[in-house]
Each structure stands twice: as structure tokens, then as C-alpha cells.
Amino acid sequence: MNEKNTKHILSIMVDNEPGVLARVVGLFSGRGYNIESLSVSEVDSHKFLSRVTIVTSGTKLIVDQIKAQLGKLIPVHNLVDISELDSFIGKELILVKLNVKNKKKPDLKEKLKKFGAVILLESNHEFIVQYAGTPEEITKLVKLLKNTKIIEQTRSGLVSMATGTDYIKK
Amino acid sequence: MKNLTGAKIVIESLIQENVKVIFGYPGGAVLPIYDELFKQKKIRHILVRHEQAAVHAAEGYARSTGKVGVVLVTSGPGATNTVTGLTDAMMDSVPVVCLSGQVPTHMIGNDAFQEADIVGITRPCTKHNYLVKDVTKLAGAIHSAFFIAKNGRPGPVLVDIPKDIQTFKAIYKGKRLTKKISYYKPSLEPAVDDIDKMTKFLSDSKKPIFYIGGGVINSGSKASVELFKLMKKTGFPCTQTLMGLGAFPMSDKQFLGMLGMHGTYEANMAMYNCDLMICVGARFDDRITGKVSGFSPNSKKIHLDIDASSFNKSVNVDLTVKGDLFKILKLVNDKISKTNITFKNSKYTKWWNQIDKWRARNCLKYKQSKKLIKPQYALQRLNSLTKDLNPFITTEVGQHQMWAAQFIEFNKPKHWMTSGGLGTMGYGLPAALGVQIAHPKDLVIDVAGEASILMNIQEMSTIKQYRLPVKVFILNNNYMGMVRQWQELLHGNRLSESYMESLPDFVKLAESFGATGLRVEKPGDVDDAVKEMINIKGAVICDVVVDPNENCFPMIPSGSTHNQMLLGPNDKVEGEISEEGMVLV
Numbered sequence: 057m058n059e060k061n062t063k064h065i066l067s068i069m070v071d072n073e074p075g076v077l078a079r080v081v082g083l084f085s086g087r088g089y090n091i092e093s094l095s096v097s098e099v100d101s102h103k104f105l106s107r108v109t110i111v112t113s114g115t116k117l118i119v120d121q122i123k124a125q126l127g128k129l130i131p132v133h134n135l136v137d138i139s140e141l142d143s144f145i146g147k148e149l150i151l152v153k154l155n156v157k158n159k160k161k162p163d164l165k166e167k168l169k170k171f172g173a174v175i176l177l178e179s180n181h182e183f184i185v186q187y188a189g190t191p192e193e194i195t196k197l198v199k200l201l202k203n204t205k206i207i208e209q210t211r212s213g214l215v216s217m218a219t220g221t222d223y224i225k226k
Numbered sequence: 227m228k229n230l231t232g233a234k235i236v237i238e239s240l241i242q243e244n245v246k247v248i249f250g251y252p253g254g255a256v257l258p259i260y261d262e263l264f265k266q267k268k269i270r271h272i273l274v275r276h277e278q279a280a281v282h283a284a285e286g287y288a289r290s291t292g293k294v295g296v297v298l299v300t301s302g303p304g305a306t307n308t309v310t311g312l313t314d315a316m317m318d319s320v321p322v323v324c325l326s327g328q329v330p331t332h333m334i335g336n337d338a339f340q341e342a343d344i345v346g347i348t349r350p351c352t353k354h355n356y357l358v359k360d361v362t363k364l365a366g367a368i369h370s371a372f373f374i375a376k377n378g379r380p381g382p383v384l385v386d387i388p389k390d391i392q393t394f395k396a397i398y399k400g401k402r403l404t405k406k407i408s409y410y411k412p413s414l415e416p417a418v419d420d421i422d423k424m425t426k427f428l429s430d431s432k433k434p435i436f437y438i439g440g441g442v443i444n445s446g447s448k449a450s451v452e453l454f455k456l457m458k459k460t461g462f463p464c465t466q467t468l469m470g471l472g473a474f475p476m477s478d479k480q481f482l483g484m485l486g487m488h489g490t491y492e493a494n495m496a497m498y499n500c501d502l503m504i505c506v507g508a509r510f511d512d513r514i515t516g517k518v519s520g521f522s523p524n525s526k527k528i529h530l531d532i533d534a535s536s537f538n539k540s541v542n543v544d545l546t547v548k549g550d551l552f553k554i555l556k557l558v559n560d561k562i563s564k565t566n567i568t569f570k571n572s573k574y575t576k577w578w579n580q581i582d583k584w585r586a587r588n589c590l591k592y593k594q595s596k597k598l599i600k601p602q603y604a605l606q607r608l609n610s611l612t613k614d615l616n617p618f619i620t621t622e623v624g625q626h627q628m629w630a631a632q633f634i635e636f637n638k639p640k641h642w643m644t645s646g647g648l649g650t651m652g653y654g655l656p657a658a659l660g661v662q663i664a665h666p667k668d669l670v671i672d673v674a675g676e677a678s679i680l681m682n683i684q685e686m687s688t689i690k691q692y693r694l695p696v697k698v699f700i701l702n703n704n705y706m707g708m709v710r711q712w713q714e715l716l717h718g719n720r721l722s723e724s725y726m727e728s729l730p731d732f733v734k735l736a737e738s739f740g741a742t743g744l745r746v747e748k749p750g751d752v753d754d755a756v757k758e759m760i761n762i763k764g765a766v767i768c769d770v771v772v773d774p775n776e777n778c779f780p781m782i783p784s785g786s787t788h789n790q791m792l793l794g795p796n797d798k799v800e801g802e803i804s805e806e807g808m809v810l811v
């Protein structure tokens with residue numbers, strides 16, 4: 057039996073109408089599927105279309121069922137399992153607020169710059185840092201900061217795209 | 227082009243959808259629509275006595291005609307009362323459009339009087355739903371609702387209409403020119419490749435069986451015609467699910483009876499032992515498969531369905547063909563004719579001989595009694611005495627429902643209305659009412675249990691008001707029989723709360739609603755009672771006092787496989803029912 061759980065990135069084009077997110081999320085909770093991350097925003101303001109990216113995991117049977125169930129939602133126009141395409145990338149955004157002593161600032165600035173993170177705001181004892189990367193890269197960043205005091209952090213869900221034609225437009 | 231109020235747009239768009247009847251119940255939030263109903267003559271409104279019953283009546287109407295059933299209710303409690311009905315329609319793929327009133331748009335979210343977030347509540351139990359917040363989108367929402375309800379896999383759609391929207395004005399351009407507000411385009415055409423593969427599977431098999439489901443009925447009478455052709459071309463045996471009964475004539479020798487938990491020995495054994503299973507519009511429900519890992523372990527399986535989410539949901543199959551059944555079956559028939567594939571009888575003799583041996587077990591036999599009416603006997607007599615009238619049969623839920631499926635013979639689609647997926651007690655009476663509205667001259671019988679019938683008994687009042695000659699045939703065993711049966715089998719015969727005490731006198735109850743009440747207590751009187759019932763012009767409740775201890779067999783206990791059937795009261799569950807089995811419903 058093919059019972060192994062695998063991770064999947066689903067990209068879904070939906071009508072941007074009230075309740076559409078509730079339909080998608082309700083489908084997952086109602087049927088006991090897993091949402092690891094979710095992100096959604098309007099991408100076509102003329103046709104009122106939003107693009108939802110969901111990271112989920114399950115056996116092949118379950119993931120096929122998830123896709124078929126999503127495909128049945130009336131506001132869903134198209135759905136692509138990005139993780140099944142040849143060449144794709146997935147990124148998350150993280151904002152971290154750091155508590156830094158003045159004398160440690162230059163050192164940390166240098167470290168962050170090298171890593172590719174950007175300091176958006178700087179105040180007395182604080183940096184607000186932005187970084188976009190794959191989930192693994194973000195984990196690395198958090199590791200890099202393990203000796204720095206993190207006041208708070210917030211992360212977006214994954215957004216993802218594959219090379220080639222616009223397979224999701226319809 | 228007319229500038230109309232929202233309420234008027236509702237009526238106009240219903241007329242353009244060719245709606246002749248709606249089932250409803252008024253209230254504050256739909257008064258403008260009721261006012262418009264009052265002013266017109268094209269749509270007939272049937273006033274039910276409970277909103278749940280309105281949905282079941284619409285389901286009965288829809289299932290017996292193939293049209294969309296329409297419901298109109300008020301906000302708050304009116305709308306929440308429809309939830310069971312909508313869920314029922316969702317589970318059994320019945321096309322229903324439910325219009326609900328809502329508090330005015332500016333009050334939504336304020337916990338206003340009789341406000342309920344019905345769009346939120348019914349999201350998981352409708353195929354789709356709308357809250358209309360802009361009167362210019364109202365007609366689009368209603369026409370979209372009808373389109374979605376009846377196309378693809380049918381289902382219920384709810385349109386929630388705030389009261390202010392009903393009074394605002396907008397231009398109504400008619401159905402053709404109204405822009406739909408949803409993009410929905412179910413694909414109906416199967417892939418030609420798959421048809422070729424399927425015919426190859428068919429000709430390769432030696433022990434085939436068709437497993438036929440409600441999808442054939444959903445697809446329409448034309449699908450039944452194509453199915454019949456394919457059955458005759460191949461000569462293969464078939465079984466049908468509870469929802470599929472009548473898709474293929476049950477009197478035909480190729481039919482082995484219903485399958486599943488209470489299906490026949492021959493049907494279940496054939497499913498277990500076949501080398502090819504062709505699933506035609508059925509969904510491998512747990513009532514069919516039993517323990518999935520032991521379900522027809524050695525067969526190739528083909529699944530024909532319009533809904534991709536039905537594929538490989540619980541059972542893995544070897545070939546899926548996606549599309550409308552009429553189209554699929556027609557293409558298969560054409561392919562077989564064109565390529566001159568033949569299905570020689572001799573190839574299947576061994577298979578049929580085996581099937582005949584299973585048949586010879588005569589699994590539906592029961593012990594006749596001179597003193598007590600056996601429920602099976604009552605239904606056999608009902609079937610024999612009404613067969614020529616081609617009646618419509620609805621049921622409630624329980625043992626009587628299963629016996630009706632086993633002992634009443636349906637030779638045409640759309641004559642059998644039962645709550646399969648949700649198993650809703652209280653479905654049968656309102657469904658019968660809806661069927662009778664659609665077929666005023668035909669014989670409509672609700673085969674009921676004494677417990678279930680009380681769940682929507684208030685509909686006797688609707689039946690009275692519209693002088694509907696609905697017949698209610700109660701198999702009164704003084705128990706929630708199906709519950710008692712499980713308690714006997716699985717819970718050490720501790721009959722916790724399954725005895726029906728303080729039942730009404732059904733004869734007097736009938737009379738109080740202007741109907742005729744009959745009671746039968748002896749086997750010898752059954753025929754006369756049935757004859758009297760069908761000869762009476764008006765509504766009848768026939769209270770058939772049956773053996774309170776009879777159980778429904780065959781039965782596959784939960785968590786067991788098709789070859790572990792209990793065939794009668796003397797069969798015992800082998801060993802303990804597994805814990806896994808005990809938790810199953």
C-alpha cells in the first residue's frame with residue numbers, strides 16, 4: 057500500500073467573493089484534512105480573482121481527494137498542484153522584531169546584510185527585520201538569531217510559482 | 227426590460243425557470259415575496275407545516291420528476307429548520323433550490339430579530355449558496371442557483387435574500403440575458419480512450435457484475451435506457467444500491483437484488499467473488515463495502531461517475547470514466563456495436579451457475595406466522611396488490627425501509643424515494659406529499675415505521691389542506707426496530723430507549739386530519755386492508771400491527787466483509803465484533 061504522507065503545494069484560483077475563504081477552510085476542517093499554511097490575495101482586480109496557496113500533506117489517496125473536493129467548490133476556477141511540476145519555487149515572508157543593545161548593532165547589521173535580510177525600521181533598542189525565503193532559509197535565519205532576543209515574529213503562508221506558461225489562468 | 231422590485235424579480239425568475247410549484251412557509255423576512263406570490267397565478271405555493279418538510283417535499287417532487295424542487299422560507303428559525311432537509315438533499319444528490327429571507331442588509335451581523343447566518347450554517351450542506359446583497363445581482367443568483375442545482379452532480383443550493391433587497395428595484399432582463407454570477411461548467415463528456423479501455427475490460431472478464439447506483443437515476447430516463455441496452459448486450463448480472471433501485475428493472479433475471487449491509491446473499495457474494503466490477507453511478511458507500519480491506523478483493527474495478535471526488539475515495543479502482551452516465555453508456559454501447567464485440571453465453575455459464583447456487587439459498591425467506599403479521603409479508607402483499615398501478619413509494623428510515631427495498635419491485639426509475647445517505651427519519655411523509663403534488667393521479671405510498679412517522683406527522687395537515695390522497699402504510703412493531711436490532715446484536719440485548727411507548731391511536735389520528743384510518747392485526751386481513759386502502763379516494767393511514775421482534779436479514783455486521791453475512795436469527799456474529807466494527811455506524 058502506498059500510505060506515505062507527502063507534502064503538497066496547491067495553488068487555487070478562486071472568485072474573490074465573500075465567504076470563499078470560509079468555503080476552502082471549512083472543507084479542510086470539515087473533512088479532517090491538514091492545512092500547514094495558507095495564503096490568499098486578489099491577483100486580478102478586473103475579473104475579481106484571488107489566488108490561494110495551501111500547503112497540505114497526506115497520502116496520495118487523501119491528496120487526490122482534497123484536490124477533487126476543492127475542484128467541486130463553485131468559486132474555484134482552477135487548481136494546480138505546484139509541487140508536482142518540474143521546476144517551482146515557494147517563498148514565505150518573515151518579519152522579526154529584535155531587541156539589540158546599541159553596541160551590538162553594527163555586528164548584527166552586518167550579519168543580516170550578509171544573509172539577505174533587510175532592516176525596515178530601527179529604533180533605540182529595536183530592529184524590525186524583513187526576510188523572504190524558502191521555509192528552510194527562514195529556519196536558518198531564525199537559527200542565526202538564536203543569541204539575539206526576539207521580541208516577536210510573524211510569518212506569512214507560503215506563496216509559490218512554477219516555471220513555464222501560466223498554467224493557472226483560465 | 228422591466229424595472230422590478232426584488233420580490234417581483236424572484237417570482238419572474240422562478241417563472242422563467244419553469245417552476246410550477248414551491249413548498250414554503252411564510253414569515254416576516256419574506257413577506258414581500260409572499261405578497262408577490264399572492265398577486266400571480268403561475269406558481270402554486272404549497273403551505274407545509276414545518277420547513278424541514280418543505281425541503282423533503284421538494285426532494286420528493288424533484289426525485290419523481292427530474293425537475294428542481296423549490297423551497298421558500300423565512301429568516302432565522304425558518305431557515306435553520308431547513309438544515310436537515312438540505313443535508314439530506316446534499317447526501318442523496320437531489321436538485322433543490324431553497325430561497326430564504328434574511329434581515330435587511332444594514333442589520334446583518336447585529337444579532338437582529340430572527341437573524342441567523344444561514345449561508346454560514348449551510349455552507350457544508352449545500353452544493354453552493356449565496357447571500358444577495360445587491361438587488362442587481364438577485365436574478366443572476368437565482369438563475370445560477372438553478373443551473374448549479376441541476377447540472378453536474380445535482381444538489382441543493384440556497385439563496386439568502388435580505389428583506390430590503392426584496393423591496394429595492396432593478397432591471398430584470400429575463401433569464402437568457404441575465405449574467406450568471408458563478409462560473410460553473412461541469413464536464414459531461416467522457417474521454418474516448420477510457421471508453422475503449424472499458425470495453426476491453428468488459429470483454430476480458432469471466433465473472434463480471436454491474437454495480438448500479440443512484441447516478442443512473444440522476445442522469446435521467448435516457449441513461450436507464452442505455453443501461454438496459456448494455457445489460458442485454460452483455461448478459462451480465464447486476465446489483466443495485468438502495469438509491470439505484472429501479473434504474474434497471476428489478477423483475478429482470480439479470481438482477482441479483484440489492485447489495486450491501488441488508489442486500490441479498492447472491493448480490494453480495496457475487497460482488498465478493500467477481501473478477502470485474504463495473505460501478506455505474508454509485509459511490510462505494512460504507513453500507514456497501516463493509517470492511518474496505520476485504521471488499522471484493524480479487525476484482526478489477528471500473529468506476530463511472532460525473533464527480534471526480536467519488537473516485538478512489540474509499541476503494542481504489544483500476545479505471546475511472548468521468549462524465550454523464552447517459553453519455554458514457556451510449557458511447558460504450560456504440561463502441562460494442564461498431565466493433566462487433568460479442569459476449570458469448572458459454573463464457574459465463576460457470577459464473578451464472580455459481581450465482582444460481584447462491585440464489586438457491588433464498589436469503590429473503592422468513593418464517594410465516596398465522597397469528598402475527600410479518601412485516602415482510604405485509605410488504606409482499608402490498609407489492610402484489612399495487613404492482614399494476616405502478617405506485618410511487620417513499621419510506622421513512624429503519625427496518626421497514628430495508629424491507630421495502632427488499633420486497634417491493636421497481637421496474638422503472640424515479641418511483642422510489644428514500645433517504646439513503648443521511649437516513650433521515652421523517653423523510654417519507656413530506657416526500658410523499660411532494661410526489662403526490664407532482665403526480666396527482668398516481669398512487670403514492672409512504673412505507674413508514676411508527677417511530678419515524680411521528681417526526682413529521684404534522685404534514686397530515688398539509689395533506690388535508692390540498693386533499694392529497696397519500697397512503698401511509700405503517701409497519702408498527704412498537705419499537706425503533708433498527709435500533710433494537712443493533713442492540714440485540716451488538717449490545718447484549720439491552721434495549722435502551724428503543725421501545726416506542728405512548729403511541730397515538732393512528733386510526734383516530736388519521737380521522738382527526740380528515741383522513742381514513744385502518745388497523746390490521748391478523749395476517750388474514752392484510753389483503754383486504756391493502757385493497758381498501760388503495761380504493762379509498764383520499765388520504766389513508768393504514769396501521770399494520772406487525773411482529774415486534776422480527777429482524778431484518780441478511781445483515782453484514784459492521785466491520786465485516788461480504789462473505790460474513792448473517793442470514794437469519796439463528797446466525798450469530800462469529801466471535802466478538804471487533805472494536806473497530808463496534809465504533810462504526
Ligand SMILES: Cc1cc2nc3c(=O)[nH]c(=O)nc-3n(C[C@H](O)[C@H](O)[C@H](O)COP(=O)(O)OP(=O)(O)OC[C@H]3O[C@@H](n4cnc5c(N)ncnc54)[C@H](O)[C@@H]3O)c2cc1C
Pocket residue numbers: 317318319378379380438439440441442444445446466467468469470484485486487488489507508509510511513514530531532533536549550551552623624627628645646647648649650708
Ligand atoms: C438504515 C439504512 C441502511 C442502509 N443499507 C443499505 C444497504 O444495505 N445497501 C445499500 O445499497 N444502501 C444502503 N443504505 C443507503 C446508503 O447509505 C447510501 O445512501 C447508498 O448506498 C448510496 O447509493 P449510491 O452509491 O447509489 O450513491 P448515490 O448517493 O445515489 O450517489 C450517486 C453517485 O452517482 C454520481 N452521479 C450523479 N449524477 C450522475 C450523472 N449524471 N452521471 C454520472 N454519475 C452521476 C454521483 O456523483 C454519486 O457518486 C442504507 C441507508 C440507511 C438509512
Ligand SMILES: Cc1ncc(C[n+]2csc(CCOP(=O)(O)OP(=O)(O)O)c2C)c(N)n1
Pocket residue numbers: 622623624625626627649650651652674675676677678679701703705706707708709
Ligand atoms: C432523525 C433521526 N434520528 C435518529 C435516527 C436513528 N434511527 C435509525 S432507525 C431508527 C428507528 C426507526 O424506528 P421506526 O420508524 O419505528 O422503524 P423500524 O426500524 O421499527 O421499522 C432510529 C432511531 C435517524 N435515522 N434519524
Ligand SMILES: [Mg+2]
Pocket residue numbers: 624675676677701702703704705706707
Ligand atoms: Mg418501528
